[in-house]
Structure formats: structure tokens, C-alpha cells
Amino acid sequence: MMVKQQLIAEIEAIDNPTTLSQLFEILQLVKQNIQIQPKQNNSVMQFAGCLDDDDAQAMRTTIDNEFNKIEGEW
Secondary structure (H helix, E strand, C coil), X not given: CCHHHHHHHHHHCXXXXXXXXXXXXXXXXXXXXXXXXCCCCCCXXXXXXXXXXXXXXHHHHHHHHHHCCCCCCC
């Protein structure tokens, strides 16, 4: 599960309106301290964050095993 999905799930589980209000205020403070860039419609970037850590590590391992070998004579 991506961090964004985890945050959404955690927020949806909160029933206390006061807690939600406090969380919203904290988010507003955090947003003041970061530069939020407009969402880019980049065909590659649409896939950013779609792999969980285990899948990404499996992909890295496969790439390393298949492409970091020199076959034949150089």
C-alpha cells in the first residue's frame, strides 16, 4: 500500500471531528513549509509509486540478475 493510501485509510478511520480538525490544521502548517508543485501529466510519472516495496525489490533483483552480467568475450 502506498503512503498516500495509508494516510487516506487512517483519516477515514477517525470518527472524532475535533481530531479531524486538528489533523487538517497540521496539514495546513505542513503545506506552508513545502512547495507544492502542480501535478504533471507526464506519461511516465503516472506510474510513480504504483509498486510497493516488496515488488520494487523483486524488480531490482530481477534486473540485477538479468542485466548485470557480461556474456561472451569483451
